[in-house]
Amino acid sequence: MPFPRLSFALVSLAATAAALCMASASHAQAPQLPPPDATQPAATQLMEGFPPPPDKIVRLANILKYPNVRWAAQHLRELGPTATIWRGGGAPSALPAAARQLPDTLAFADDKGAPTTLADWQKATYTDGLLVLHQGRVVYERYHTGLQPQQPHVLWSMSKSLVGLLVTELIQEGAIDASARIARYLPELATSAWADATVQQALDMTTGVKYAEDFADPTSGVFQYLAAAGLQPARPGSNVAKSMAEHLPTVQKEGEHGTAFAYKSVDTEVLGWLLQRVTGKSYATLLSERIWSKLGAQEDAYVFADANGGQVTSVGVNATLRDLGRLGDMLRANGRFNGQQIVSPATVAELRKGADPAQFSKAPGTALRAGYSYHNQWWVPHDADSTLEAKGLMGQHLHINPAAELVVVKLSTHPVPNTAFTHALDRQAFAALARAVRAN
Amino acid sequence: MPFPRLSFALVSLAATAAALCMASASHAQAPQLPPPDATQPAATQLMEGFPPPPDKIVRLANILKYPNVRWAAQHLRELGPTATIWRGGGAPSALPAAARQLPDTLAFADDKGAPTTLADWQKATYTDGLLVLHQGRVVYERYHTGLQPQQPHVLWSMSKSLVGLLVTELIQEGAIDASARIARYLPELATSAWADATVQQALDMTTGVKYAEDFADPTSGVFQYLAAAGLQPARPGSNVAKSMAEHLPTVQKEGEHGTAFAYKSVDTEVLGWLLQRVTGKSYATLLSERIWSKLGAQEDAYVFADANGGQVTSVGVNATLRDLGRLGDMLRANGRFNGQQIVSPATVAELRKGADPAQFSKAPGTALRAGYSYHNQWWVPHDADSTLEAKGLMGQHLHINPAAELVVVKLSTHPVPNTAFTHALDRQAFAALARAVRAN
Numbered sequence: 001m002p003f004p005r006l007s008f009a010l011v012s013l014a015a016t017a018a019a020l021c022m023a024s025a026s027h028a029q030a031p032q033l034p035p036p037d038a039t040q041p042a043a044t045q046l047m048e049g050f051p052p053p054p055d056k057i058v059r060l061a062n063i064l065k066y067p068n069v070r071w072a073a074q075h076l077r078e079l080g081p082t083a084t085i086w087r088g089g090g091a092p093s094a095l096p097a098a099a100r101q102l103p104d105t106l107a108f109a110d111d112k113g114a115p116t117t118l119a120d121w122q123k124a125t126y127t128d129g130l131l132v133l134h135q136g137r138v139v140y141e142r143y144h145t146g147l148q149p150q151q152p153h154v155l156w157s158m159s160k161s162l163v164g165l166l167v168t169e170l171i172q173e174g175a176i177d178a179s180a181r182i183a184r185y186l187p188e189l190a191t192s193a194w195a196d197a198t199v200q201q202a203l204d205m206t207t208g209v210k211y212a213e214d215f216a217d218p219t220s221g222v223f224q225y226l227a228a229a230g231l232q233p234a235r236p237g238s239n240v241a242k243s244m245a246e247h248l249p250t251v252q253k254e255g256e257h258g259t260a261f262a263y264k265s266v267d268t269e270v271l272g273w274l275l276q277r278v279t280g281k282s283y284a285t286l287l288s289e290r291i292w293s294k295l296g297a298q299e300d301a302y303v304f305a306d307a308n309g310g311q312v313t314s315v316g317v318n319a320t321l322r323d324l325g326r327l328g329d330m331l332r333a334n335g336r337f338n339g340q341q342i343v344s345p346a347t348v349a350e351l352r353k354g355a356d357p358a359q360f361s362k363a364p365g366t367a368l369r370a371g372y373s374y375h376n377q378w379w380v381p382h383d384a385d386s387t388l389e390a391k392g393l394m395g396q397h398l399h400i401n402p403a404a405e406l407v408v409v410k411l412s413t414h415p416v417p418n419t420a421f422t423h424a425l426d427r428q429a430f431a432a433l434a435r436a437v438r439a440n
Numbered sequence: 441m442p443f444p445r446l447s448f449a450l451v452s453l454a455a456t457a458a459a460l461c462m463a464s465a466s467h468a469q470a471p472q473l474p475p476p477d478a479t480q481p482a483a484t485q486l487m488e489g490f491p492p493p494p495d496k497i498v499r500l501a502n503i504l505k506y507p508n509v510r511w512a513a514q515h516l517r518e519l520g521p522t523a524t525i526w527r528g529g530g531a532p533s534a535l536p537a538a539a540r541q542l543p544d545t546l547a548f549a550d551d552k553g554a555p556t557t558l559a560d561w562q563k564a565t566y567t568d569g570l571l572v573l574h575q576g577r578v579v580y581e582r583y584h585t586g587l588q589p590q591q592p593h594v595l596w597s598m599s600k601s602l603v604g605l606l607v608t609e610l611i612q613e614g615a616i617d618a619s620a621r622i623a624r625y626l627p628e629l630a631t632s633a634w635a636d637a638t639v640q641q642a643l644d645m646t647t648g649v650k651y652a653e654d655f656a657d658p659t660s661g662v663f664q665y666l667a668a669a670g671l672q673p674a675r676p677g678s679n680v681a682k683s684m685a686e687h688l689p690t691v692q693k694e695g696e697h698g699t700a701f702a703y704k705s706v707d708t709e710v711l712g713w714l715l716q717r718v719t720g721k722s723y724a725t726l727l728s729e730r731i732w733s734k735l736g737a738q739e740d741a742y743v744f745a746d747a748n749g750g751q752v753t754s755v756g757v758n759a760t761l762r763d764l765g766r767l768g769d770m771l772r773a774n775g776r777f778n779g780q781q782i783v784s785p786a787t788v789a790e791l792r793k794g795a796d797p798a799q800f801s802k803a804p805g806t807a808l809r810a811g812y813s814y815h816n817q818w819w820v821p822h823d824a825d826s827t828l829e830a831k832g833l834m835g836q837h838l839h840i841n842p843a844a845e846l847v848v849v850k851l852s853t854h855p856v857p858n859t860a861f862t863h864a865l866d867r868q869a870f871a872a873l874a875r876a877v878r879a880n
Contacts, residue, residue: 051750
């Protein structure tokens, strides 16, 4: 079945549409989206055959050209250098199935009030895998688009929340001072934007940095960042650094620190660098020692590496659906999982606390997430259930609702990069899942 | 402690010296070799720090520059694209320790008749890890140079034996005809060296191909091959293919097929390609489904990928010491391990059969391995014990002695690329280990 080959231009258009729609969320005009089934790897036959035909070859240079990312999100390691986040030497922890499973037909109203189902929501939002846990037991688990249970999927900015988790824990342990200026830990940044920013300001993304996370603008800071990370080629003629450690010191200040929220992957990279400097351990080693091995993860995870062996902490982690379920359930249970306290209850409480929603709402582009704040690299809706969320480009979700004892992991490859585009619909689905598990 | 920075030129010199010595093995003049302790990662501090200093950064472009490979052999995945050889979802198979362990002081005479020990042999041959199994039980296990039990180590040409194992098994199953011309399976090779070569000739490396595996000559075919594989940069000004599937059809015939042995990585790449074409599965998937998951491997292994997602079957596999021990013990036990028949006894018998040592000995550079032959990508010494060996550049060894119920896995980073350089010494060590386990 023929379908239009979607260029990055179309994706950019969609992103722009999404951005334009932010001010009037409830009446968002959907851009023309490609059909979910026709863009999945089985239909596109990307990277099939030995060798694949030239027009079916996915490289880092073209992963953002839709639908290539639908294949690449499950195979990023095959395209570039990575470091293993070892699962540890023990047996995987139990992740038992509940006696009653949720049905695909679970019905709820979408954000326009129209009837939809759990199955339809997944298809409409280009889902690769969905896992729902209630009280630590699996009540729903589905894999689409060829994703296998053992296969790590790219997390994009959900990676940030792992950095935030580790930094928060090290603050609790006294190894990092949240109020200290970043240049105290990273003298290389003494003439950069972060010279006089505090660790807490980077954690909350309230630094003033000359940088835009705009996937619709090829000259945006995010593309210089991705080029330095090795995840995207540099624009022809541009003089981009080859690693994070070369790039970050060149990024300059703009405005004041601590006054406004602005979403920036580079803030997280600074924190990832700081984590490694303070501990003397690589990010992959820290995640393995402190999180993955203690969770009893089923599979190794991995993180993308730059050309100098630096690890891409802000967007580079890839992990399996089930291991993210374990992570989520640990945070639901105040840091306890697999028979041990993995992070301190104080760390989890700090993440859930959130920042100031009023200040957050002043930032451009936040209208679709009204009532939220961003704190220590986690999204906080400030609801009665103490919900905590990690989110990533193209529909990566870790939704943790402690009051409903609910954890949802959703990995997706939506053609609109900004996950805010489906935020209202996703909120309806998460609420429906909370109602369903409470009634189960 | 200062020590001379060894350039690739020195390594090349050593390789040349080794090659020159081949005619008079017993009087080989050792080139000036760098001190083993001073070249290990803990001493060189390569890739230490966040970021490492510029002169301590290892990239694929400089991994052959000694001592960089001592770090890179344990971290190849951090330098380029790779595909995972999944260990499977089950528990690792048992690899129990024997009641009596062999001592480091185990004494034997080296190839010059001088006394040495198990510990000294390891140091003298730049060993990263050594595992000895007797009757399937661990009698000796040591890690040096920072290698961890869970860490895959590059196998270089030991990878070839995995290709040979799978091809032999598929021949036994009737899926591949050993006497068929290669172009029957790979029409892309119809105008290449392999057009009228048989599968068996590639298996035994008796094809006539215009190609030299000469690490001392930067213009040698092996460097064009490594550039196409993505493992080494192309020489400036050269027009090298970017993938195996582009490179192999350009390699031309020289001489006659089936008349003489000549060691060639490209023969194996042809077989690796053929395996994937015949089965419709990637090499990593085949190794996972047919070998790693059935062995009950403890860790995932991985294989290097080229720029088009092709897998580098001839030199690109990386695996842990213990999982290679499991592989070796399976072959020792006629294909049986972990409670199941993993490859057929006929396959193992075929590998052990070897080729014609008289024909093998006519080939240049084989004097150091007198009495051997090369058959189905395995080294066969034609001894009374039915010994079978896999070998790789810089001292990778899988030594399987069924009569002594002995398996030895040795992973190394010797500055002299050609493992034949230490062949006589290694033979003394393997014989000493066989005597020791028989007496244990």
